[in-house]
Amino acid sequence: MSKVISVTNQKGGVGKTTTCVNLASYVAASGNRVLLIDMDPQGNACTSLGVEISKEQKSIYEVLLGDIDIKEAIYPSVLKRLDVIPSTVDLAGAEVDLVYVDNRENVLKEAIKTIKDSYDYIFIDCPPSLGLLTVNALTATDTIIIPIQCEYFALVGLGQLMNTVRLIKKHLNPDIEIEGVLLTMKDNRSNLVSQVAEEIRKYFGQKVYDTFIPRNIRLAESPSHGMPILLYDSKSKGALAYKSLCEEFLRKQ
Numbered sequence: 001m002s003k004v005i006s007v008t009n010q011k012g013g014v015g016k017t018t019t020c021v022n023l024a025s026y027v028a029a030s031g032n033r034v035l036l037i038d039m040d041p042q043g044n045a046c047t048s049l050g051v052e053i054s055k056e057q058k059s060i061y062e063v064l065l066g067d068i069d070i071k072e073a074i075y076p077s078v079l080k081r082l083d084v085i086p087s088t089v090d091l092a093g094a095e096v097d098l099v100y101v102d103n104r105e106n107v108l109k110e111a112i113k114t115i116k117d118s119y120d121y122i123f124i125d126c127p128p129s130l131g132l133l134t135v136n137a138l139t140a141t142d143t144i145i146i147p148i149q150c151e152y153f154a155l156v157g158l159g160q161l162m163n164t165v166r167l168i169k170k171h172l173n174p175d176i177e178i179e180g181v182l183l184t185m186k187d188n189r190s191n192l193v194s195q196v197a198e199e200i201r202k203y204f205g206q207k208v209y210d211t212f213i214p215r216n217i218r219l220a221e222s223p224s225h226g227m228p229i230l231l232y233d234s235k236s237k238g239a240l241a242y243k244s245l246c247e248e249f250l251r252k253q
Contacts, residue, residue: 002116003253005123005179006141011157012128014149015184015213018223019245020125021048022238023145025228026246028082032120035074038087039108039133045125046086050078050226059088063111064136065097070111078227083119095132104132105172109140130164138165139172143179148200150186150193150212155200178204180252182245183212211245213238 007020020036028034037060038045043053053059058073063085073085098104112122124137138144144165148154169176181204187193201208213219219238222229229239 002119003121004112004116004140004142005121006126006137006144007123007147008126008134008137008144008161009146009148010128010130010134010161011149011153014154015147015182016128017044017048017125018219019145019147019182019184019213019242020123021045021223022219022228022230022242023245023249024121024123025049025079025082025230026243027121027123027250028079029230030246030250032081033118034082035085035115035119035122036077036082037085037108037112037122037124037137039091039137040087040125040127041089041092042127043087043089043091044223046075046084047226048223049082049084049228051075051084051086052226053086053088057086057088059086059091060108061088061090061094064091064094064107066101066107070115074115078231091133098132098136105135105139108136109173112140130160134164135168135172138168138176141173141176143177145179145182147182147184147213149184150196152192152196154196155203158203178207180249181208183208185215186212187215209245209248211241211248213241213245216241 024034024036062068063070063073074083077084126134126137214237216238218233218236222232
């Protein structure tokens with residue numbers, strides 16, 4: 001049975017897409033059938049996996065509007081066993097387009113049902129907001145991974161995200177749970193980082209992964225080459241961190 005995992009944090013710049021792309025890549029490289037759904041109108045997840053965005057291409061936007069079957073929007077990535085459903089800038093207008101759709105919070109969930117058995121894991125890269133696109137993702141999700149940057153403002157807005165998750169659990173998806181919390185962009189030279197990390201562990205307890213993601217230039221470079229870090233530089237600190245995260249993630253399944 002497939003597991004659907006949303007990588008989400010409404011705060012931008014926390015390593016959300018980087019985490020979704022690279023964790024999905026390592027999980028696929030471990031022998032699993034994986035699908036990544038790009039729900040961010042910026043489309044960075046699909047381009048990071050070598051899937052170019054074009055007008056002729058089908059995307060998650062058409063799936064949400066009901067114009068196409070979800071199978072028509074699935075493309076192979078640069079990595080074996082990892083498929084992608086791309087996003088386009090049109091997705092930014094989907095929140096308005098879906099307003100008058102019946103059962104609009106469940107559109108993605110219903111679409112995923114038809115392909116769920118084809119994959120071991122389905123990762124969803126959520127947009128940096130708590131709008132209808134994120135609500136659709138969370139309604140379709142079994143668990144969520146929350147990347148949190150190790151900085152002073154890390155916990156700002158986190159309460160809002162958790163409140164949204166509680167509302168989703170109460171009204172739309174009673175089975176949703178937190179898969180894990182990931183500390184990103186960590187610089188061990190800073191005392192503030194250690195303090196923030198400690199606060200996050202107090203808040204989430206055992207849900208915080210032992211693995212953390214360091215700041216790493218190779219990790220930042222890899223999307224511009226259309227490759228996940230395991231193909232771009234598998235020996236870099238960023239690659240080793242995401243490999244470790246994948247191992248920790250799979251151990252807990």
